[in-house]
Amino acid sequence: MLLSDRITGSAVAVLGAAAFFYGSKLPPVPGQQVGPSAFPMVVGAGLVLCGGLIVFGIGRHFEEVAEAEVAEHSAPELLEPMPAWRNWLALLPPALLAFYALASEALGFLPTAAIMVLTASLAFGAKPKLAVPLAIIAPFAINLIFLKLLRVPLPGGVLPFPW
DSSP: OOOOHHHHHHHHHHHHHHHHHHHHTSOOOTTOSSOTTHHHHHHHHHHHHHHHHHHTTTTHHHHHHHHHHHHHHSOGGGOOOOOGGGGGGGGHHHHHHHHHHHHHHHHOHHHHHHHHHHHHHHHTTOOHHHHHHHHHHHHHHHHHIIIIISOOOOOOTTSOOOO
């Protein structure tokens, strides 16, 4: 079943508006300029913007140009059907989120995030030459952002953040 862009864009915009609204209701932290409301409000505003762009079809031209280029540069006999296991990739992000919820306290953020980034990268087609360094560097960068900028400690587990 295909949904129209107006329906999906509206759903994204409503989700963003809800995130913005409920984020704005979070209480401020005394002594800090940026509180817990900042992140949901920024994400909510971004979702409203993206949902609006989808509803009004802004950017649709780029998709049509890209599809036309693919059609003219590829012969039908050279196109291979997508493997059946790739249809299940939509379930990977929720599965990784469940894995994080179950494993992060015991393992800690760094190993859990490294496993998640490596798994997602490889599943979505990244070469190991890129996926492994990304899985090593990204968790440290994310932990640093949460620890230093947002002042939110993430689970230490077996491999706590070094600074």
